[in-house]
Amino acid sequence: MKHLTPVNRKAATVEAVTKDVYALQQQGGPPQQPDPPHIPNGCSLVFSPGWEADRSGGTAGLCQPVERDLFDCHMGCFWPAQVPDQLNHAPDWTAKCAAAQKDWRKIDLIFPDEKKK
């Protein structure tokens, strides 16, 4: 190091142990993680990391707003969720919900059709 001079023994150790890492970094180094770290964009084969909790265990950095869970469960994923039957019984239940994050309150409640019984 040119600009810092190690004075005590620990400083000498710090200089020695960081030498290799530093040299690697200076040469471009080993493959680096993309920055910010990769965030999954869909389901993995078995689990869907990032839907329930973000990489730090909280909910601030979820890869989708939690409100969209309903749609992902309903459409894109195999995750079994209690959603109305969109093919036969309630084709329009999401008609007023253009963007789930904003409009999720507008999703219709579906009740059994008494007349058709």
Added chain:
Amino acid sequence: MTRIGLREFHSFEAAGQRYLYLVPSAAVFALDGCSAAVLDCLAEGPRPVDDLARELAARFDAAEVTDTIAELQRVRALGRSDAEPVPTPKVIPLKPVPLQTLVVNVTNQCNLSCSYCYEYGEDKIVDTENGKQPKFMTEATAREAVEFALRESRDNPRAHITFFGGETLMNFNVLKSTIAYARRRAAEAGKDIDFSLTTNATLLRPDVIEFLADERVGVTISIDGPEDLQDKFRVFNNGAGSYAIAAPKIKALLARHRSRPIGARVTLTKQTLDVRKIYRHLTGELGFWEVGFAPVTTAPGRDYAISEGGFDHLLSQFRDLAGEYLEASLQNRHHGFSNVRETLQEIHHGHAKAYPCGAGLGLMGVSTDGNVALCHRFAGSDDHQFGTVRDGVSFEKQQQFLQSHHIAGKTDCATCWARPICAGGCYHEAQTRYGSTNQPNLHYCEWIRGWTHTCLEIYGELAARNPSFLRQFEDEEFSEEVS
């Protein structure tokens, strides 16, 4: 744009040179002009790298600034401002740590009645008068303690036993035979063993002095200074001062016992807070090689407790005496202010402590009945017991203790720059002050930081002006005082 900002360190200046004491690594680096300028620029908050280079362009080449930033990042004095703080790693030893020092309380009786005593005074944690422990350790228990010390020293080639009390010399017969036994057993086990003790000096008869000198027993004498200060608290139970009896005996010991340096250990109270006067007397008049000072351990509010303002006063006195230490050291002369020497040693090695002391790790205390506890100050306390010298200590209990006392758990210490060296302070002090060994000793934080800063300055001064002086601290093995 990536912004960089300051990470944790404490800066200090000595001999016209700027230094960094890095936290938590405890590494000390000297700065050059460019690195000092970079740190100054970032003092107000994180900034983008380009921005920094632009501001410093008039004084330093852009490439030089980039290099400096890289170096400062490498030692973790700087870091990206968006990086999450790295939590303190909590590493607990997975297997038993070899025992370096066993403190053996050969008696809990004392011929003095020092009014501030932690063992007998108002703040005692073990009932030494009417408790279950015998007043004197038997020879059989002492031998078991020796076996324990040798066994628990594991792969270490050396074991160390410190005899303690009460007044250690009140059980001189057991002490004497135990040393002989320990030497024989250590030789059989192929280990080195050495001994030390702490005494109030009033029982140093000529034959005792002969024995201690011949056996090369390290001696620490508890003494508070010249007669007027010593006799304020260090009194016999009829109230008579102990100076007149102790002083001639100390002189006789110092004249005869030359095989190990003999130190004085001073307890400072509100009424006896005159560090320079005490030091002059103990080194000049009595001839001690070294003098170490420690504020009295007490619950707050005791008459002799050093109050808030008292700690400032104490610090300024320590600084004065430390200044003398520096002057002497620059000229390669000996100075016996051991508090500085010990702190310099810690700074030189740069150990970042996970625990404030060796208690429960490499050091344990044995009570007169053979119970093994955290340290000698807890010996005999059921709450702080790890086992017995007969049956050994419970590794599980030790692990639990280490788990709950790690610096990572002391949130009060998390932002303090002095934590690599202090780590929360004495367990016994905390127990006395706050009723729990877990508590950091918040009553003397300012004092610890002030003192560490002073010692860093002395270290920096010596590193710049007399670096060869620091070579004495290279030795990895150094004895820590027990008090």
